[in-house]
Amino acid sequence: MSSFDDVGSAIENHTEEDENYFISMTDMMVGILFIFVIMLMVFALNFRQQTDVSLEQIRLLQKAKEQAEIVADRLESLRNKIGLELQQLDKSNQVRADLLQEIQRRLEDQGVFVQIDPANGVLRLTDKAVRFPSGIPTLSDEATENVRKIAAALYEVLPRYTACRKADPTCDNTGTPSVETVFIEGHTDMSGRDDDNWTLSTSRAVNTYRTMAQAQPSLLQLQNHARRQLISVSGYSSTRPLIDEPTRAAYDTNRRIDLRFVMEIGDRQNLTAVVGLTREMEAELRQLRSAIDKANGK
Template identity: 45%
Template sequence: MTYQETVSDGHETVSDAETDGENYFISMTDMMVGMLFIFIILLMSFALLFRHQTDVLVKTTKQQSSKIAVAEAVGRELDETETRISKRLDEIREASQLRLRLLTELRDQLSREGLVVEISSSGDVLRLTEAAVQFPVNNFALLGDAKKNVGKIARVLARVLPSYSVCARGRIPPHCRTPAQASVETVFIEGHTDETGIDDMNWSLSAQRAASTYRELTTIAPELRRVLNRREEEILSISGYSSTRPIDVAGTLAAWTKNRRIDLRFVMDTDATSGLEEIKGLLQKMRVAIQGLKSQPQ
């Protein structure tokens, strides 16, 4: 290597090699600072991107959590509704079984009195056949054996009905039913005519036959008017159907005789209205919850 020296002013001058070394060091430092600066920028960009993605994820997770919470709440409501519906179905089945026991007991006791009556296939009607209660053509009067037989029916109803009805004041189970139990709500005394004659007249005739039967029942057994339902209303009621519900459609004299009849229809009370209103309220709550679930942003 060669060195240049000057002695004119008594000082040394730095060699070209040393100057080049310092310049190289400065260039490398600047480059490293620049790279570090770029790295910091990239790191900050990554951090900002990560934060944004995390915020989105948190937001999405919250939405998903909210939907899961709503779905779980709806599931609980469904379970509760299913339980209540099952309970109502059990109560309805219990009422149907109770009614069948009632009609069977009435039929058996009337049979011992020498009366032939039938239980409808639907299990809710006790049919007083023409052998028990028969009306003359175009007449609503109870005559002869028909009147005697209605008296027998009155006494059997007075014996049996109270055990299937809500307890009146002063009465306690098991000779009556508690308000929480299924019980008889109404006994419709239904009058019917045959298909002959004028239809308008048959409507009033069927209702008059029912009314004649009601009057005879309550005359023979006035205590029947004290048998009440859950709302403390009299159980016995009447209705007329003209010729609209024949049991024999043959159109013969024998068929017409069968159709001129009285039916006793037994309606049971299981306090269904309050139970169904409760279930309806639960379903409405679920509908609102599901609608809210659908309206949430995806």
């Protein structure tokens, strides 16, 4: 794999992990509730079986009750925080879908036909827009002209979805969802040697990037909140085919360029607060379990 691919894939993997963070947090919350209910049921069952309830047991029961109320409050707070972050994620996805649709409309008006995948944030340059002959990384004259049109459409739309400009010392901190990265992704078909295909796919992405940069240098001025350039490249060899068949038609389709738009989601401070809350809940649950064990003579 090339260095472009290493960097691009690492950044993308990190972002995909961020996008799945809130769903994982929801799953964790459900699991904690499940464990909590089981613990209370076991405690209640054991308590009913006790025929000699001592003052110490009553004290421990009261302590467990208080601990349970604390955990319930923590869970309510966590659920509210996760709910707000999920709303922000939904908003980011809708903003990205609007962005893709606007770019697609502008390109169709110029006779350049692309496909969009709003769920995954992909603008796909089909063989009607950019076609690569087998084993060739360079753009044809027709493909070059289309990439220039794509670059123009990007610069007409993308600045409204971008947080920072290189020449501007301030960034947009209004909380409006913005783009974190636009990956220019190169792909090959399944023919040829795998090692060659990694280089080939990355070269296709790099050549597309260079053509865009030459056509619209201002695209390189767009930055995310971390002050990193928006436009980047990655290569995937034949690992992400659109049609997983060993046919010529499939090969023609799979040799392509995708533009993947990744949104900036979640405020780091909010995420840190959620993680801290889960740790506090873990401590409360440990204390609750300890109180139950003592009441049961363990």
